Amino acid sequence: MTIPFFIEDPTTYSRDQVRVPYDIVQYCDDYTLAEDRKDLRYIDCVWMHMGYYGTPPDVMKAVREEYFNSPSIRPIFE
Numbered sequence: 001m002t003i004p005f006f007i008e009d010p011t012t013y014s015r016d017q018v019r020v021p022y023d024i025v026q027y028c029d030d031y032t033l034a035e036d037r038k039d040l041r042y043i044d045c046v047w048m049h050m051g052y053y054g055t056p057p058d059v060m061k062a063v064r065e066e067y068f069n070s071p072s073i074r075p076i077f078e
Contacts, residue, residue: 007043010052024049027064 005025006017028045035042049064051057 005037007046010047018050020046020050023061023064027067031067 005020007020009016009018024046027049028042032039032042032045037043047053048055049057049060051060
């Protein structure tokens, strides 16, 4: 069982909270190297994969699937 993760919806002024799907949380945890979930880099990753920046969610889902199915793709940060 996983704990649900909620994030502010950037499209509303009332700062409504939206539930983030588990596959996005899992991807952003891994991709940002377990950065604090309040960090802008992590929030940006979540918003991008939820489609708030204009990229269709199905395209971002394909990116997540490719990332997890290809062990050679891993981010390296210095």
